[in-house]
Amino acid sequence: MKRILIISFLLLILITSVYAKTFKANTNLIINPTEKQTNAVFDKAQPPFLAVYQKNGRTLVLLAAEHGPKSLPAVQYSFNEYHPQVALIEREPKSPIGNCKTNEDGYTAALSAKNNTPLVRIDADYEKQWQYAKKNGFSYEDFQMFWIIKNAEGVAKHENKQPTAKEEIENYKNEVHNPAWGNLFTQESLSEYFKQHYYGYFNSTDFIKLRLDLQSSSPKKWVKKTPFYKMMHAQPDVRSVFMLQNIAAALNEYEIVFCEMGSGHFIDIHKALKKMLGKPHYIKAEQIPPQELWQDCSLEGLQEKTLIKDNDFSF
Secondary structure (H helix, E strand, C coil), X not given: CHHXXXXXXXXXXXXXXXXXXXXXXXXXXXXXXXHHHHHXXXXXXXXXXXXXXXXXXXXXXXXXXXXXXXXXXXXHHXXXXXXXXXXXXXXXXXXXXXXXXXXXXXXXXXHHHHCCCCEEECCCXXXXXXXXXXXCCCCHHHHHHHHHHHHHHHHHHHCCCCCCHHHHHHHHHHHCCCCCCCCCCCHHXXXXXXXXXXCCCHHHCCHHHHHXXXXXXXXXXXXXXXXXXXXXXCCCCHHHHHHHXXXXXXXXXXCEEEEEXXXXXXXHHHHHHHHHHCCCEEEEHHHCCCCCCCCCCCCCCCCEXXXXXXXXXXX
């Protein structure tokens, strides 16, 4: 009898220990942030910044990125100081990883390869993104332009050239388009759609300024009418849902997790992260010491893995 009690007690300890380290993603806490909620986070730190969570022997180092080279020192610092056992990046499956010399997802991938750290893509695939957009009443034209505007901003910012309708349609066709979803824009239909909803000529638009307007925490009246703004604020964002679920899965498997995502996604999920992990410690960009970046970065030897299978993810 005594032996049975001892065994039962040990099993209870084991079960309690396992349960204590089980992290669950409460996607009901993902928010469509108001201006006040956005400012409340940015008052603590401006992107790029790190939010470091620690609970039950687990550490999450999350980079709320400003997409581009300004976020690279925070990635280097995180690998130097925390030595993550797995790295999560905002990148869709099968989509090309960004340039490791200019993009935080690419630099994270390069350091992961260098350190034999598994890399996980935590952005929902385009099929899921399109089905989500369709479910929320958006047209295929809305979906195409949402991607094209984001890509055009990247071209303008990182390649320092003016995006054109012809090039952006080709980019979309090569990376995203599925004929089963609908008709691909022609140059004429794209120009007409853009002029109708974004009040300008595509080939002469300043896409860096446009993206800032569309993502402003204090948007102008015309911005709120755009399909881009409405799609971005559809609740909950399927991409943020998938990111949160991947973070929980990573914490259940690894003790130290590094994750990078745009600061907008961080704001979407920050309440859910607080519920799951408690309050974070913020590290501002200016608090990070100067970092010696890997100038000859490469993805050679990169090992990718999947934490959540398609069948296990729903929205």
